Amino acid sequence: MDPSDDQIIEQTLGGETEAFNLLVRRWERQIYGLSLRLTGREEEARDICQETFIAAYRNLGKFRREASFSSWIYRIAINACHTRQRRQNQRAEIPIVSNEEADSNIELASDDRGRSVPEELERDQRARLVRKALQALPPDLRQVIVMKEYQDLTFAEIGEILDIPVSTVKSRLYTGLGQMRARLERLRGVL
Amino acid sequence: MNKKIERPDKKAGEIGQIGQIGEIDRAGCDRKGDLISFLYEEMSDEENREFSRHLTECALCADEVAGFRRVREDLGAWETGWVPRTEVVRPAGLPASLLDKLSSLLLLFPVWARGMALTALAAGLLLALLPMGRGDERVSPDEIDRLVREAVARERQQLENDYRARTVAFEEQSQREHDARIEAVAASCKANLNDLRRSLRAEMRHGQSIRSYFALGDGYDLPGRGAGEER
């Protein structure tokens, strides 16, 4: 049976440094996915992902068991995203995702899912729109949508990670989805 | 019924003030919290049945559920492709200081990659180099960034120095070879010159004797001819 996150943490703190790799393997896809959807940039997401695990590794001794490891590491990643975007906004008022960048950054999803080419193109187009619409949302709305849609977390889990009540999670989701809907409709209208 | 519903963005357009607009829009039905729970299926069966009934009566909620479902479908189209690999490694026999560690790590990369090595490639490896975090001294990502930059700059400086040193060494070497060749040529010239001088001297001695032989003719007695007689 696979060891629990807590067991791995114990092993790592006990000196089995490599045990931490298990935690990385277990969570990196989630953390990368979260960072990618929050920042809209692959490169940035990669950096944040690594930063997050470095920070977690370095602070493992301070990890409190009241929270789950996943909440804790999500929180680290979200903070890392914040810090980066703040730094970026200070540097220059550039749009988070320019058209060209958004276009070039969308990878053509591999067709190992048995989709036809028109289906792929249609999906690509939609992904591009979604990316644009998401990046245009205020960060607090984007966060809850990303966490709910892509990380598949419950309202309560999102509340714990962001340290906000469940009612706030829901109202942010509501407002965020409303804005997404409007933007997507508008973007579609332009095309 | 779509007409009645004003989408938040049509009015506010900009980020920041939209929080309350959702509420203004929903005058007449204030069940947005339930709507969200229903949408994400975080409801008991009983609540679910009840809200489904509500949807048959409330056009506002029904429209919104349909609209949000389309948004969710669109969101599903954005898949992550490549996922990074972060690895904890424990390289054997590393030197003590973090900077030394970074430098020795850099040596593992080919020259062309060193400039960018740690930013992406080796950041994962860095995990191993950082001491464990039971309240000991901390290294922030910024610090790591700085350390990496310094290490890279040092590495570049080192390469430049090496290059310069090699250039200087080459120049010195070729200067030495040049000097040696000139010396050799000079030596052979000198040798030739000496030979020439020697033979010239020999010839001159001979010529001298000839010259003196003849020259002495003008006013001097040629040896062996009448000198003795005259003396």
Ligand SMILES: [Zn+2]
């Ligand atoms: Zn309603």
